[in-house]
Amino acid sequence: MSFQIDFGNEKSPIVGIDLGTTNSLVAVMELTGPRILSGIVPSVVSVKESGEVIAGAAAREMLLTHPDRTVYSVKRLMGRGVEDIQEELKLFPFHIAEGSESTIKLKLGEKTFTPPEVSAHILRKLKLDAEAELGVRISQAVITVPAYFNDAQRQATKDAGRIAGLEVLRLVNEPTAAALAYGLDKRKEGIVAVYDFGGGTFDISILRLHDGIFEVLATNGDTHLGGDDIDNLMLRIALEDIQFEWGYDVSTKSDAVQLLRRAVIDAKERLSFVPSASIDLAYGGKTYQREITRELFDKLATPVIDRTLGPCRDCIKDASVSVEQIDEVVMVGGSTRIPLVRSAVEVLFRKRPHTELNPDEVVALGAAVQAGILSGDVEDKLLLDVTPLSLGIETMGGLVSKLIHRNSTIPASATEPYTTAVDGQRNVLIHVVQGERELVKDCRSLARFDLKDIAPMPAGFARIEVRFLIDANGILSVTARDQRSGKEQSVEIKPSYGLTDDQVEAMILESFDKAEEDFSERQVREARVEADSILAAVEKARQNDAYFELTDEERSAIERGVNELLVVYHGDDHLLIRSKIDQLNDATHTLAENMMNTAVRGALKGTNVNG
Ligand code: ADP
Ligand code: MG
Numbered sequence: 001m002s003f004q005i006d007f008g009n010e011k012s013p014i015v016g017i018d019l020g021t022t023n024s025l026v027a028v029m030e031l032t033g034p035r036i037l038s039g040i041v042p043s044v045v046s047v048k049e050s051g052e053v054i055a056g057a058a059a060r061e062m063l064l065t066h067p068d069r070t071v072y073s074v075k076r077l078m079g080r081g082v083e084d085i086q087e088e089l090k091l092f093p094f095h096i097a098e099g100s101e102s103t104i105k106l107k108l109g110e111k112t113f114t115p116p117e118v119s120a121h122i123l124r125k126l127k128l129d130a131e132a133e134l135g136v137r138i139s140q141a142v143i144t145v146p147a148y149f150n151d152a153q154r155q156a157t158k159d160a161g162r163i164a165g166l167e168v169l170r171l172v173n174e175p176t177a178a179a180l181a182y183g184l185d186k187r188k189e190g191i192v193a194v195y196d197f198g199g200g201t202f203d204i205s206i207l208r209l210h211d212g213i214f215e216v217l218a219t220n221g222d223t224h225l226g227g228d229d230i231d232n233l234m235l236r237i238a239l240e241d242i243q244f245e246w247g248y249d250v251s252t253k254s255d256a257v258q259l260l261r262r263a264v265i266d267a268k269e270r271l272s273f274v275p276s277a278s279i280d281l282a283y284g285g286k287t288y289q290r291e292i293t294r295e296l297f298d299k300l301a302t303p304v305i306d307r308t309l310g311p312c313r314d315c316i317k318d319a320s321v322s323v324e325q326i327d328e329v330v331m332v333g334g335s336t337r338i339p340l341v342r343s344a345v346e347v348l349f350r351k352r353p354h355t356e357l358n359p360d361e362v363v364a365l366g367a368a369v370q371a372g373i374l375s376g377d378v379e380d381k382l383l384l385d386v387t388p389l390s391l392g393i394e395t396m397g398g399l400v401s402k403l404i405h406r407n408s409t410i411p412a413s414a415t416e417p418y419t420t421a422v423d424g425q426r427n428v429l430i431h432v433v434q435g436e437r438e439l440v441k442d443c444r445s446l447a448r449f450d451l452k453d454i455a456p457m458p459a460g461f462a463r464i465e466v467r468f469l470i471d472a473n474g475i476l477s478v479t480a481r482d483q484r485s486g487k488e489q490s491v492e493i494k495p496s497y498g499l500t501d502d503q504v505e506a507m508i509l510e511s512f513d514k515a516e517e518d519f520s521e522r523q524v525r526e527a528r529v530e531a532d533s534i535l536a537a538v539e540k541a542r543q544n545d546a547y548f549e550l551t552d553e554e555r556s557a558i559e560r561g562v563n564e565l566l567v568v569y570h571g572d573d574h575l576l577i578r579s580k581i582d583q584l585n586d587a588t589h590t591l592a593e594n595m596m597n598t599a600v601r602g603a604l605k606g607t608n609v610n611g
Contacts, residue, residue: 014140014169014375015130016367018177019043019119019157021075022199025364026126028134029372034181034365038129045121046070047109055125064258067093069109073200074122076223077104077115078160079153091224102152116156120163127164141166142371144363147173147205147219151407169374171409175205176214177366178332182354185212190327191319195345195353197308198333198360200226204312206319206326213411213471218318220311227268227335229304234264234292237300238279242288256283271297272337298340305344312348329353334360373472387412388504391476391495393466394431394440396421396532397525403468406436406508413469420464421533423540424456428464430480434495436511438518439525444499444507447478451489454482459536470495520574527577531565534581538562538588546594554590561587 016034018025023040046059047069054062062070076088082099089096097107105112123141130138145157154171161168172180175194179185184192189209196203203221207214238260239251250256263279270277271294281288316323329349335341336359345353357365387410392402395418403414420428428451435443454462463483470476479490511518538558541547547555561584568576 012136012138012140013134014142014371015127015138016177016364016369016371017123017126017141017143018174018364018367019075019122019143019145019160020198020363021073021201023360024122024126025361026130027361027364027368028130029368029375034368034372036361036364037133040360041122041125041129042072043075043122044070044072045074045108045113045118047111049109051110053121055121064255068095071095071106071108071113071118074106074115074118077106078119079115079150079156080104087224116160117163119157119160123160123164123166127166139165139167140169140371142170142172142367142374143168144174144177144367145171146201146203147175147216148203148221170370172367172370173205173214173216174203174332174363175207175216175219175330177363177370178330179207179209179214179328179366180369181357181362181366182328182330183369184209184328184330185214187327191217191321191325192328192330193312193316193326193349194330194332195308195312195336196221196332197335197341198226199335200224200228202226202308202311204308204315206315206321208319210413210469211471213413213469215413217321218315220315220318222307222311225304225307226333227265230268230301230335230338231261231264233300233304234268234279234297235261238264238281238288238290241290242281245288246286250283253283256281259283267292268297269334269337272339294339301338301340305338305341308341309344309348323348323350326351330362331355331359332362387470387474387495388499389434389444389495389507390436391432391434391446391468391470392443393418393478394429394433397529398440399522399525399529400433400435400438400440400443403466404470408470410470410474411472413467415465415467418464418466419460420454420457420462421459423459425459425462426454426456427452428454428462428480430466430478430489430491432476432478432491432493435507437514438522442510442514442518446476446493446495447491449480449489449491451480451482451487453485453487455484457484459533520572523574524572524577527574527581528569531569531577531581534584535562535565538584541588541591541595544591544595544598546591546598549594550591554587557587558584558591 013028016027020043022043024043025036025040027034027036041056042060044059044063045055046062046066047053059070073092077085081101082104095107097105097112103114105114106118127138141161143157143161145154157171158168178194179192187209192207192209194205201223202225205219206217208217243249260281263281267277267279276291276293279290279292326349329345329351331353342353342355387404387406387408390402390406391404392400395401403416404412429448430451431448432446433440433443434446437443465481465483467479468476474496476493476495477490479488481488565580565584568580
């Protein structure tokens, strides 16, 4: 990868943007590395009485004077409907003008705005700041989003970019950006944990690096946990002090509370660097001063910091990695400047976390690195940044199991476990297909290969892991691996080869047309696959001693079950097939139990258990 960017007139740079809940930043890749442009832009938008819309620090000032015309934390609303934001509504004074299942509109003064429109004002401010500093027009950007953002939230972020006049070349996950900022993509492989503790949110992500590509293994966190919680604890103490000293309660005076909040935050932030700091307030002709030592601060902050540890442990568990396997820990978010946060993270991960870069700049820096990769590599520019069609493999019954869905941003990867259909099976055919339809016959066949000499196991016991990986150049590599024998086979394909845009379009349209038909066909085939497996199991059980120990009645119920299932098997009523499967299952209940007992008895005999 190279990072040459031509700053000449004909080519303007792609910027990297961290569109944050509290603050946003823009950065650009230069020959010496990524650089933050201008300064932090508070993610606040306000509509002046004149109708003019402002964003950033000036809008944050309006929060004091015109809270009803000012919106913050809009990121929490992106791509969400009224139902989704009930929690947020309790905590934030959003003024909802109208809302539906999938979108809402905010009322600011006389105007209404969708969340992407609000975000667009923040993006436009960042764009203007960057243009002023660089002296060139900016039209393309990479924007970061939380790893857990769903399709709608990602789409809303892209819309915001478009409204702001920016072509969003790629959305990058925030933890991935942080890892890129630290150059961790230069490692060949590894596991990276990204601990992001900001103002109002906590996110922990575990990434796997493979051939320079980051895959999100797991994410966890708390959408309402951050530096704000520490501020609130300190604020409460200060308010109690003041009531005691001044003899009256200032907590009802919103301007006093705002000033005190600023003083508290100021003291908190200084305490990350000095052993003691004071909270100072001058209000209504009186002054208040309270010295806070690091020791007292740590006591206050401990319960808040401890609340980040449970999600970290859960995330490690969900990622199926051990603490020892985690190679690097990256710190993101302003609150990770707190020394106690650093030591708690170090104790939990048993590793010194990366803190060399500014924790509130690292995501924007990483976005700029990604932008540099996109603009540095000429070939990359021609690339689609998403997969136009889904990719998957053939499974039993001629059905497609999709591993990477249409519109996934690349690079992308996915891993799925599969198993064998027949006892003692030694070879597995891996058939890679592309398309949106449910049946293999309606998709485009990309490649076939055999995974040979797998360890023979009863049907359903083998564990074959199939891994799809699309690199930044759009090359798909498919690897099948037998977990037991370690045997592995892989193939490389260029899925876009020989496909025109029109064909892609046609394939997508067709899948819409045939969606209903495909769905019922899939249900029928799935029922048949299940029927096959119970028929095979019954066939096998008939050789078992336990079968002959059944009463005549029990045996004929099984016979009848098999026959009736065979009669409906080729029909297209999946409910009927399933009802016959259930019936056969019931009929074989005693048989299955007897076989199980025999097996247990055999096992006990074998181990020579006494008494
Ligand atoms: P977000 O990701 O939520 O937009 P940031 O990553 O910008 O937020 O972090 C903002 C939080 O970091 C605020 O609570 C702020 O007070 C806190 N913060 C910033 N600098 C320091 C510091 N030196 N010590 C402690 N907390 C800090
Ligand atoms: Mg952040």
